[in-house]
Amino acid sequence: MNKNLRRGLLSLAVAGTVLAALPIPSMAAAKVTIMVGGINKMVYLPAKLAEQLGYFKEEGLDVELQSQPAGVDAENELLAGAVQAVVGFYDHAIDLQTKGKEITAITILGQVPGEVELVSTKAAPHFQSMADAKGKTLGVTGLGSSTNFLTQYLASRHGISSKQFSVLPVGADNTFIAAMKQGRIDAGMTTEPTASLLLKTGDAQVLVDMRTVEGTVKALGGLYPASSVYVQRSWLNSHKEEAQKLARAFVRTLRFINTHSAEQIAEKMPKDYYGSNKALYIQALNNSLPMYSQDGKMPKGGPETVLSVLSGFNPNVKGKHVDLSKTYTDEFVNAVK
Template sequence: MRTLRQIAAVSGIAFALAAASASAHAEKISIMVGGATKIIYLPAKLTEQLGYFKDEGLDVEILSQPAGVDAENELLAGAVQGVVGFYDHTIDLQSKGKEVQALVIFGQVPGEVEMVSTKAADKFKSMADVKGKTLGVTGLGSSTSFLTQYLAQRAGVSSKEYTLLPVGADASFIAAVKQERIDAGMTTEPTVSQLLKTGDAKVLVDMRTLEGTRAALGGTYPASSFYVQRAWAESHKADAAKLSRAFAKTLNFIATHSAEQITEKMPKDYYAKNKDLYVAALKASMPMFTKDGKMPADGPETVLKVLAAFNPSVKGKHIDLARTYSNEYLSGTATASK
C-alpha cells in the first residue's frame, strides 16, 4: 500500500512539473486591442482577469492601440498574432487581397453611438444635418469612419460634404468635444455615459441595442470580434481553438453575471473614480454581447451591404463572406481549407 502511495505521489509531482514546464514553454501570443478600455472590447481584458487564457495553457499578452485600424496594421505587419477589433475589417481587407478571419464574435451590434455636441445640437437633429460639419472618428479607415460614412450616405449626404477628424477615444474624444474641434462624433461606452453625465453631448444615433442598430443599419451588425490572419489560424489550429474557447467562456460569464459582478473583475484603472458610472455604462452595453461567440446568421450580409455602399475598395468586388469568419474553432471542428 505504501509503495502505491509513493508511486501516486511521484506521479502527481511529475504531472505537475510537466504541466508547469508546458506552461513555461507556451509560445507567447500577443493580441492587440483597438482601445482596451472600451466596453465593446471588454471580453479581451476580462478573459485575462478571469484566468481563462491560463486555464487553456496559453501565454497571452493584451496590448492596446487607440483605433482599430492601428491594431489591424500591427496584425498585418506580423507584430501581433491576433486583434480584438471590428469584424468589418475582415471584409475590407479581403477586398485588398488580405486573408483575415474572425474566430469569435463578441458583439452582435456595434455598440457605437453618434454623439452630437450640446452646443451644436440645436441645428443638428439627424445625420441629414452633417453638411459642413466636422465629425469625430477614432481614426481614418477605422470602423467608426466606416459607420459614420454609411449613416451620412443613408441620410443623403456624400462624404465630400463633411469632414472626418481622427480624435481617438476616451479622454481625447471628450477633449475634442469640449474644445469644439468636432460638432459630433462616434464613440462607445464608457465615454458615452461620461459625456451625458457632464452634459457636453447628446445621443444622435444609438447602436448599443439590436433595435437601434436595425433602425440605423438595416440589420444585425456583428462588430467587436477576435480576428487573426487566416494563415496563422490554419497553421496554429490548437492555439486558435484554445483562444476561441477562452473568449467563449468569458462571453458566457458576461451572460450569467451582473454588471456589478463583472466590474469587480476588471482592473480599477478601467473605471478610475467613476465606478458607478462604469457599472451603468456596462449595464447599457450588455445586450450587445453574444452568448457563445458565434457569428449571427444575418450578420455578414449586413456588414457587406454597409461597406459596399461607400467603400471604393469593397464596392463592386466579389467578397467570399465564408472566408471572413469561422465558427469552427469554437466547436473544435476546424479543418484546413482546400
C-alpha cells in the same frame, strides 16, 4: 546471468531512479500577443475580462494584451506580423479581402457595434439627425477605422456624401472628450464608457444609438457583428490548436458576461478601468450588456449587413467580389462544450 548483463541492468535501474527523482518540466504555454483596438473600450471588454478571469492561463496560453487607440492601427500590427491576433471590428476582414489580405474572425464578441453617435450640446439645436451632417465636422477614432466606415454610411442613408462633411480623427476616451468639449467636432462616434461620461456632464446628446439590437437594426437595417477576435488565415492554418484555445477562453468569457450583473463584472476589472467613479462605469456597462454575443457565433445575416454597409461608400469594397465565407469561421466556437 553474466557480469556484464548484471552491470547493465544495475546501471539502468540507477539511471531510472535518478530520472524519477528529477522534476518533470512543464509544457511551456503558447505565447500569443493580441492587439486590442482600444483596450479600455467596453466593446472590447471581453479581452481584459478573459485575462482577469484567468481563462487564457487555464487554456495553457501565455497571452499578452497590447492596445492601439484605433482598430485600423491594430489591423496594421497584425499584417506586419507583430501580433498573432486582434480584438477589433469584423468589418476589417471584408475590407482587407478586397486588398488581397486574408483575415478570419474566429470569435464574434459583439452582435452590434456598441457605438454611439453623439452630438455636442452646443451643436444639437441645428443637428437633430444625420440628415443635418452637411457642412459639419464629425469625429472618428481614426481614418479607415470602423467608426469612419459607419459614420459615412449613416450620412449616406440620408443622401449625404462623404464630401459634404469633414471627418476628424480624434481617437477615443480623453482625446474624444476633449475634442467634443473644445468644439473641434460637432458630433462624433464613440463607445462606452466615453459616451456615458459625456452624457453625464451634459456636453453631448445621443444622435444614433447602436448599443442595442433594436437601435442597430433601425440605424443599419440589420445586425452588425462588430467586435471580434480575428487572425491572419496563414497563422490560423498552422496554429489551429492555439486558435481553439483562444476561442474557448473567449466563449467562456461571453458566458460569464451573460450570466453576471454589471456590478459583478465590474468587480473583476482592474480598478484603473473605472477610477474614482465606479458607479458611472457600472451604468455604462449596463448600457453595453445587450451588445455582447452569447455564444461567439456569427449572427445570421450579419456578414451580409456589414458587406452592404461597406459597399455603400467604401471604394475598396464597392463593386468588388467578397467571399464572406472566408472572413469568419464558427469552427472553433462550435467545438466549445
